[in-house]
Amino acid sequence: MRDYGYDISDYKGVHPMFGDLATFGKLLAAAHERNLRVVLDYVPNHTSDQHPWFIESRSELDNPKRDWYIWKDAKPDGSPPNNWEAIFGGPAWEWDQETQQYYLHLFLKEQPDLNWRNPEVVEAMHDVLRFWLDQGVDGLRMDAVIHCIKHAEFPDNPPIKQDSPYLAFGLQLEPVFTAHQPEIHEILRGFRSLLDSYPGERVMIGETWAFQPAELVKYYGTSLDEFHIPYNLMGTMMPWNVADMKQAISAYYAVIPAGAAPNFVFGSHDVHRFATRFGPENHRSAAMLLLTLWGIPTMYYGDELAMENVDISAGRRQDTWGQDRPELNLNRDPERTPMQWEAVANAGFSPPGVEPWLPIASNYQDVNVATQQRDPASTLNFYQALLKLRRAMPALHRGDFAFVDELPAGTMAYIRTAEGQRVLVVINFAGREQSLDLSSLNDSGQLLLSSQFSRPAGLTLSELSLNPHESLLVRLP
16 A cells, blocks of 8 residues: 555455455445446556565575566666666666665556566566456456557666657656557557457556557557556646646547547546636636537536645645655645545544544535535536436537637637537637627527526527637537
């Protein structure tokens, strides 16, 4: 638990603080009874240094599992084999005094990297997948998978570019030789073939961190034989403005392979909450965008309440990222605080007197599930209404997509069409009222949902007025 579950000491077990395999079986059965599917996080790049494999590997130079990890001699001056840096800061090489070699860890030193060029590692990690698929899980979300294969010659990484998206992670080197190597696709095809051998629908999701659409879509595979859903994380790195969003969406759609499903992610456990990043006044419009675009939306817990970042004092921080470089403020605890269930002690996350692992947001008495369920105009009810419309209307969950052009600055509009349905989405990114003439689409439309719950059902499209930060979902005749 040095990295809260991402340092695995037993791939086929459950940490005792969460229960055991029997507990997991009950959870899975209860979810399936409710027609919910369960996807597990699979961590293929590294294990914990407490994993039996690594304990064996570091025990002696000629141990059979020595080559299951990446060990290298020091340079003649005793320094690490190359300049590679860890994502969490500092050198990616840790000296082992007993065996007089360095081992590679692209994350914490307690997370040694597996050697995916070793066929025994491949088979052992396939066996892990089989174990959980045999339990009945519906798919795997594969963590940090872009790092599994490193360049075979271990060259130095170059200095980071001034426009590099990796600057946001505090890196000083461009991970040219530690991420996105061509051989990763063979590994992914092996995973996908294994999943496809199981009955039913098993989904394979990838944490790809590819920042260019052309690079991202490679992870579908040349024959759609890799990820079903390579996460599109561009929305987690962008500001809330029309020009950037429209350009990113258009560029992504332009390269989606035929038959593949797009994906959009605005929030996750690794980035600050989008109610904070985009501003709470824009939160519902961001949800309107996320849940009406063509593709599979990925939501993060608490977004449906408009939960925001929580300030975490230094003494309460849990996250290990950036501890060696506090000036970068890379701590991820602000977006990981407990779910806010009720207006009671600890927001109902833990019983009174049992302190939660991170502080509760100060606004929990208003921003919680129970309170918002009772408020017809709450963010939770907005999400629920929007999701019901998305599920019920073919135009929203599988329709064609086209932007509406020549709009006032600060506004976005697009049309979704399927099976004779036409649905218009209009979003005001600006903090001022906007007037739009959309008579080229139709004279009138039926309002299905406003982010501000304050509209009559009938709309005149030639004089459509939008409140500041408002978004509309409209059915066209």
